Amino acid sequence: MKSINQEDKTITSLRYNSRMSPTNKPLQPRIGISSCLLGENVRYDGGNTKNDYITEELSRQFEFIPYCPEVAVGMGIPRPPIQLVAFNGEIRAQGIDNPAMDITLALHKYAKKIAQEIDDLSGYIFKKNSPSCGIKDVKVLVGTDKYELRGQGLFAAEIMRQLPDLPVINEQQLTDETLRHQFMDNVRTYYQTNQQ
Numbered sequence: 001m002k003s004i005n006q007e008d009k010t011i012t013s014l015r016y017n018s019r020m021s022p023t024n025k026p027l028q029p030r031i032g033i034s035s036c037l038l039g040e041n042v043r044y045d046g047g048n049t050k051n052d053y054i055t056e057e058l059s060r061q062f063e064f065i066p067y068c069p070e071v072a073v074g075m076g077i078p079r080p081p082i083q084l085v086a087f088n089g090e091i092r093a094q095g096i097d098n099p100a101m102d103i104t105l106a107l108h109k110y111a112k113k114i115a116q117e118i119d120d121l122s123g124y125i126f127k128k129n130s131p132s133c134g135i136k137d138v139k140v141l142v143g144t145d146k147y148e149l150r151g152q153g154l155f156a157a158e159i160m161r162q163l164p165d166l167p168v169i170n171e172q173q174l175t176d177e178t179l180r181h182q183f184m185d186n187v188r189t190y191y192q193t194n195q196q
């Protein structure tokens with residue numbers, strides 16, 4: 001298994017379909033994306049959730065910059081799965097088998113750091129349902145055995161808080177034609193506005 005630092009460097013520096021103009025500006029809008037959607041084996045079980053529409057269709061129009069927050073904060077591959085837990089009026093990210101393993105602060109800090117570094121992104125595609133990357137309806141443990149679908153992944157939530165105008169979507173919403181076109185239009189508008 002690679003060391004965490006090696007993984008972090010590999011994943012956060014990876015460029016998917018990168019093309020630059022002679023003035024060093026991206027020729028296509030850059031979109032942040034949950035690494036597992038591109039087929040990177042970064043999930044807790046060492047697998048991925050490759051999405052063919054993203055890798056084969058959208059990659060013709062956009063450049064992808066992949067991030068895996070759980071790997072980046074040092075959890076490694078494979079790693080124990082985490083879940084969102086409602087605790088004392090806040091939502092925390094804790095190990096399912098070991099609640100003492102709490103990465104709430106690490107995810108917040110990493111998201112803040114990335115939000116400051118990604119001023120050239122024009123959108124973000126997040127993995128649905130993830131306690132780190134999900135943008136809505138993520139399962140939250142309330143009490144000892146009740147789950148409610150009301151959370152946001154902690155990394156995604158912080159990115160959206162820091163960059164409220166950045167267009168975001170998840171891979172399930174991409175299958176809805178209206179939402180998909182809306183997202184792509186918003187990405188192009190954001191890109192053109194920030195190119196000027």
Ligand code: SF4
Nearest residue numbers: 035036068127130133
């Ligand atoms: S959903 Fe996010 S944290 Fe989970 S494997 Fe994919 S990129 Fe990593």
